[in-house]
Amino acid sequence: xxxxxxxxxxxxxxxxxxxxxxxxxxxxxxxxxxxxxxxxxxxxxxxxxxxxxxxxxxxxxxxxxxxxxxxxxxxxxxxxxxxxxxxxxxxxxxxxxxxxxxxxxxxxxxxxxxxxxxxxxxxxxxxxxxxxxxxxxxxxxxxxxxxxxxxxxxxxxxxxxxxxxxxxxxxxxxxxxxxxxxxxxxxxxxxxxxxxxxxxxxxxxxxxxxxxxxxxxxxxxxxxxxxxx
Numbered sequence: 001x002x003x004x005x006x007x008x009x010x011x012x013x014x015x016x017x018x019x020x021x022x023x024x025x026x027x028x029x030x031x032x033x034x035x036x037x038x039x040x041x042x043x044x045x046x047x048x049x050x051x052x053x054x055x056x057x058x059x060x061x062x063x064x065x066x067x068x069x070x071x072x073x074x075x076x077x078x079x080x081x082x083x084x085x086x087x088x089x090x091x092x093x094x095x096x097x098x099x100x101x102x103x104x105x106x107x108x109x110x111x112x113x114x115x116x117x118x119x120x121x122x123x124x125x126x127x128x129x130x131x132x133x134x135x136x137x138x139x140x141x142x143x144x145x146x147x148x149x150x151x152x153x154x155x156x157x158x159x160x161x162x163x164x165x166x167x168x169x170x171x172x173x174x175x176x177x178x179x180x181x182x183x184x185x186x187x188x189x190x191x192x193x194x195x196x197x198x199x200x201x202x203x204x205x206x207x208x209x210x211x212x213x214x215x216x217x218x219x220x221x222x223x224x225x226x227x228x229x
Contacts, residue, residue: 003045006146010090012140013130013146016115019046021089023076024119024157025103026094027057027068028165036168038161039074039208042086053162069093070102076109090115092150094157097135104133119154127151177202180225183218192222201225 010019022042022078027035035057041048055072071200073091086115091107091114093099100118115133122128127150129140140147178184178192195213196202203208203226210219 002145002149006144006149007045009144009146010150013140014090014115014117016134017089019088019115021088022153023088024092025069025072026154026157026161027065028073028153034165034169035068035163036165037068038122038155038157038159038164039072039076040153045149047156052060052160054160056225062145065095066098066102069095069099070106070222074110077106077114081110081112086110090117092116092164093118094121094154096120096131100131100133100135119150120155121155123168127154177225178222178224179216181222181228182215183221184214188214188218 007020008018015194015210020043023036024040024042037055037057037182039055040138041051043051053076055075057068057071059067073135077087079085091103093103093116095118097118100116103116107116112224117133118131118136119127120129127147130140130150132138138152178189184192191213192202196205207219207223210223213219214222
């Protein structure tokens with residue numbers, strides 16, 4: 001009732017065969033910086049975490065969600081095509097007609113037959129409506145198991161993309177701070193990152209805690225850099 005039946009209903013509402021494998025995509029960036037995307041996979045309404053994928057956006061400069069979506073779906077499906085691997089029955093993009101169009105463009109350019117739809121959000125960033133591949137709203141009862149499943153799926157891909165974005169951003173900030181400190185090379189950067197995990201944790205550390213990971217004189221320089229205005 002919470003998985004397979006809603007998926008059957010989704011196929012019926014979109015006018016397609018039951019989509020057993022569904023991929024959802026979401027982008028995450030701050031004004032275009034640290035741009036990444038996440039993809040999550042659901043099989044018969046259940047998350048398949050081993051199939052999740054993370055993408056660093058390579059070709060897009062500045063905040064362009066359409067170009068980012070285009071890049072990621074192209075990379076994903078070109079690779080599946082080259083490796084002759086199984087493809088999804090349905091792609092769900094996070095957004096409206098614009099996102100659907102760029103995804104469709106990629107799928108058509110590769111001559112594939114993967115269905116596409118979109119999930120748009122309201123002003124409070126909550127799941128609002130399902131759109132078919134032409135951007136038409138598909139009516140769904142907001143108290144139905146299908147709506148709850150789609151909401152869970154959209155929340156999951158958003159969570160996955162955001163957590164990857166934070167990880168990338170944290171590593172980048174970590175490196176930029178450590179670059180200011182004489183005596184910290186790649187090996188010590190890695191050691192500090194593995195130990196403290198984030199800039200916040202490193203800033204909260206005492207001098208003694210830093211000295212436990214790197215030599216005293218370098219730890220003192222790092223402490224001064226972390227605590228200067």
